[in-house]
Structure formats: structure tokens, C-alpha cells
Amino acid sequence: MTYWVYENWRAGAKKAKTHFAHCSYCNYGKGIKGGTRPDNGKWVGSFDTFEDAIAHARQTGFPNIEPCKVCNPS
Ligand SMILES: [Zn+2]
Incomplete structure (x- = not known):
């Protein structure tokens, strides 16, 4: 599994x-259709x-x- x-x-x-x-919201870092506005945030x-994902989220x-x-990742 891969996480974002x-x-x-x-x-x-x-x-x-x-x-x-x-996840349909993540779409391998592309976000939902139309993309993510860069002023809202970013995918990592x-x-x-x-x-590893949680460790990044914490930092x-x-x-x-x-x-x-x-998608309820775990
Ligand atoms: Zn998700």
C-alpha cells in the first residue's frame, strides 16, 4: 500500500x-478532478x-x- x-x-x-x-480524493497525489488549488494546500x-505518512503529518x-x-487508511 502507498499513502499520501x-x-x-x-x-x-x-x-x-x-x-x-x-483514494478518489487523493488519486495518487493528483487530487480530485480539476486538481487542488495551490492556495488551499498540497499533497505530499x-x-x-x-x-511514515503519520510521521510526516506530525512534523x-x-x-x-x-x-x-x-478511504480510512491504517
Ligand atoms: Zn482518502
Whole structure:
């Protein structure tokens, strides 16, 4: 399995969300159709293990770290 982290830095919503690469929201780092606005955040990947993805999410320093509710990575 491959994992990605989405760093979302919009004001008031700073969070790092973990996804499986195949998640429709992640789409191997491309995001949903039409792409991700660069002012909203960025995809970081790809990580070989969930632990690596979480380690990256933690080092962002963002207050919220959560798994995607759609793909529910673990
Ligand atoms: Zn997901």
C-alpha cells in the first residue's frame, strides 16, 4: 500500500489528512478532478507505510491530524 498526506493550510482549518494513494480524493497525489488549488494546500507522498505518512503529518506541526473518512487508511 502507498499513502499520501494532504496538508491543508486554509485559515482555521490547518490539518494534515492521511489517504491511501488509490483514494478518489487523493488519486495518487493528483487530487480530485480539476486538481487542488495551490492556495488551499498540497499533497505530499508517496509513503510506503502508514507510519511514515503519520510521521510526516506530525512534523508539519498542524494541530489536526486525521485519517480520510472515505478511504480510512491504517
Ligand atoms: Zn482518502
